[in-house]
Amino acid sequence: MTKDPLLSQSRRDILLGASAGVMALSAPARLRAATPKHVLVAGGGFAGSTAAKYLRVWGDPSLQVTLVDPEKSHTSCVMSNLVLNRSLRLRDLRFPLSGLESYGVTVLRAKVDKVDPAAMSVKLDSGETVGYDKLVLTGGVSFIGPDGWSARTAPHAWKAGAQTTLLRNRIEAMPAGGTFIMTIPKSPYRCPPGPYERACTVAEVLHSNPGARVVVLDANAGIQATKVSFTRAFNELYSGIIDYRPNVEVESVEAGAGLVHTNAGTFRGDVINIIPTHRASALVRRAGAVPKGSKWAPVDPLSYASTLAGYENIHVIGDSQGTGQPKSGHMANAQAKVCADAILRILAGESIDTLARVRAVTTNSACFSPITADEASWLTAVFAYDETTGEMRVVPGSLAESGGWSRENYREMFDWSNNLWTDTFK
Amino acid sequence: MLDPDLKRISRRPVLLVSAALALLTGLPQGALADRATDARLLASQCSQCHGTNGVSAGGIDSLAGSEYQDLVDKMMDMGRPGETGDIMKHQAKGYTTYQIMLIAEYFASLPKSGDD
């Protein structure tokens, strides 16, 4: 018997495989690299946690995977609008990253401060330097706020956590007949239906506050997603409460005075919810993975490897990448699997652009939005790799929305989110 | 579509053939293993809703251990033009016949999950 722990691990795996019979033997997939390799995943949100998990589920047992995140648990933005009407508590949305240790992922509680692509190492806020063979960068999004804006006085609640609680408390403390103002940034932003869903949730809460209004200032020319349902909800269900204004761009905010200055004049509100312009996370930008003049990291959708020179061993997935696919948790999970598969093949010396592999590269999105306290709508699409353009493209016929809302959808929303969280964090 | 002759292929799910070969030789066959890796990647895109390795966390059907032909038939039926109004009917339209076959081969090759 060998003393090498890695080898004995893989022997055990082979034995387990033999007893599991058909399944393990038909599974291809433990692509073996010549020497043990290390993949470092920065950020344990939807993208990073899925990547770390699937690298270990699919990879050779000798593959070392480290997940680095400053938080002990990830707080899911997905379903966080339901904290605003107390259908859920914030703690229902917290997922301990230690959940991935059972797959053999090493979880480090730290922030990645610096990335050195040439040396293939990162520096953590603990001062430690960690090397990698492949680096996966995530981090979600960062915000560019209007003049005078602060998240303390005009919360975004677009990253779940203390901001969500702050906004909920403000809504609950709104004076009788008060005005809630929310602003929507130009696309792309994370969760295309999210702001409209929030408008509905807040309007529903304010039903019990006669005269209260929800003013939605949208920098875009119209509703960006699930348009049929939201148009009907705004015009019928919440007419007289929701005042939707397209093409309104915020210029500055005076939260103390309750003022939002825009290209369409000044609006006054009792609670102000600014969802600012988005760009790639500070982590991804500081790594140098976003070119000047751009907001997102350019990547190859066959692997999510950066297309910048010198960044061949750095992959960017989730909201920070710039393939143009919708920025959602479901999508971040989908991209992470394509990325993990590509990394494993590359480390094993295999190509990732054979015709067969290219035709297996798909992603999809499914998104439920609550419209009332117990009814929801949905939106879905499948994306496939387009061999001629090298881009991900919506498959015709797969893009659809519910075109209304129902109690059945509301129940399915919990089954969907529970499965998405489990596939990502557990 | 790589193989329009669905019916002929569908009687011989390749992953199961590959499994049988692997049992005989003790090693996965190169090309067949590639096909299985492609199938695994495709099938993993079902897991956001149907669970890791097709084992659902609840409320939505598990796919692990499905009958190959049953899964292909269901996906082809849901994917017909005019079938609308349900998420899966639109998801099904997102895949080619070849991709549906690979996905079905993959889930058929996994053991059925304990919950049913």
Ligand SMILES: Cc1cc2nc3c(=O)[nH]c(=O)nc-3n(C[C@H](O)[C@H](O)[C@H](O)COP(=O)(O)OP(=O)(O)OC[C@H]3O[C@@H](n4cnc5c(N)ncnc54)[C@H](O)[C@@H]3O)c2cc1C
């Ligand atoms: C209100 C709301 C509702 C939404 N609803 C849905 C929905 O219904 N369905 C859906 O699919 N999506 C939804 N989304 C979108 C979804 O939350 C995001 O698209 C998703 O979280 C993106 O995943 P990510 O991994 O890119 O980023 P995140 O999930 O935000 O994860 C980023 C992680 O990186 C970590 N990090 C940041 N900087 C560093 C660093 N320097 N070093 C180490 N770690 C770092 C953070 O701590 C965090 O854990 C919603 C979003 C919002 C705001």
